Amino acid sequence: MSKVTLRLFAGAREAAGAGAVEYEADNLAGLLSQAKIDFGEQFSEILDISRIWINGEPVEGDFKISNGDEVAVLPPVSGG
Numbered sequence: 001m002s003k004v005t006l007r008l009f010a011g012a013r014e015a016a017g018a019g020a021v022e023y024e025a026d027n028l029a030g031l032l033s034q035a036k037i038d039f040g041e042q043f044s045e046i047l048d049i050s051r052i053w054i055n056g057e058p059v060e061g062d063f064k065i066s067n068g069d070e071v072a073v074l075p076p077v078s079g080g
Contacts, residue, residue, distance in 0.1 A: 001026055002067040012073040015043035028063040050075045
């Protein structure tokens with residue numbers, strides 16, 4: 001298992017009540033599944049429409065994570 005930091009922004013941060021959380025996981029799918037369990041339905045809904053970046057690069061689908069990786073959850077942002 002790799003120790004990673006999950007960074008949360010905008011609505012994801014509000015739903016989780018935290019800006020960063022440390023996790024141990026082997027892959028992105030496992031990490032995000034655990035975060036959904038930990039933070040509940042509102043977070044889960046936001047996560048489903050968010051972009052995921054690992055170490056500053058966008059990723060899609062499952063992805064192997066490594067010790068020290070930084071995983072960012074970036075919800076859509078609207079302005080006016």
